[in-house]
Amino acid sequence: MVTDKHYAALDQVLELAVLINDDMTRSLAQDGLTVSRTHLLWELRRRGPVTQRDLADALKVSARTVTGLVDGLEATGFVSRQPHPTDRRATLVTFTERGVRTVEEMERGQQEFARLLFGEMTQERLDCFSGALDEILTRLRAASQTYDPRGGDQ
Template sequence: MTSRTTALDRLLTLAGRLTEVMERGMAERGLNRAQATLLMVLHHGGPTVQRGLSQALGVTPRHVTGLVDTLEAEGWVERRPHPTDRRASMVTLTTKGEAAVTTMNEERRNWAEQLFAKVPESELHTFIAILDTLDSCVAPKGEQPHCAS
């Protein structure tokens, strides 16, 4: 086995473990990944029409409608009239949704501090640069990596 194969195997193992931890945290709040992502999009971008959410999430408008319906029923978001288009509505975070996102962001910061506590700052910068390089090699939609040697 080459060191590149070993690196990939370890990266995939770590990614899986990190995903499990994140999903467990979301589930404790009664959220799945798509719902939590939608809340984060609203937090960072502000009130948005559903078409904008569809584009931001890379899913169909119908899927967004289901997500918003569920989140609205549970009090995470609400629909408000669009200020200039009476046919559209704006999706916005409720107080409950904003509080959840604030808590999730704080937990993420704390988790990052704990996870990288033993990594020297210089090595962390190198790690980030490596991740950026790897990210630029992976095509969207699960296609094969496209970096040349």
């Protein structure tokens, strides 16, 4: 049974999502980035120099979409394309110095944001909050795997 408290909690989650999205969009725009381009930078940071095909797979987008993202990031000086050392047909996407500096600044920003959100929270409350989020994310991930955008469930 869904109660008023359930709806109030959902309202809080939705407000949190909007606030975080607005903050992130504003912050990224200062560096000339979008959420999609930043997602690519995070994957590149995690994987190291990588092919566009591998980036497309990691981002779950088409090769054409990744080409557009890499083109934009290359034009603004965040990444470069380099020849693959063992496959003449492939190129590797790598960070430029600007890209490395930007991702390192974003990591510092995340640390500051985490401190702002959770720094004064007791360990017990943080554990409880984190556990509740794990439950919610598990449900959402399971639901998204069975959702068919064409109508109905799979």
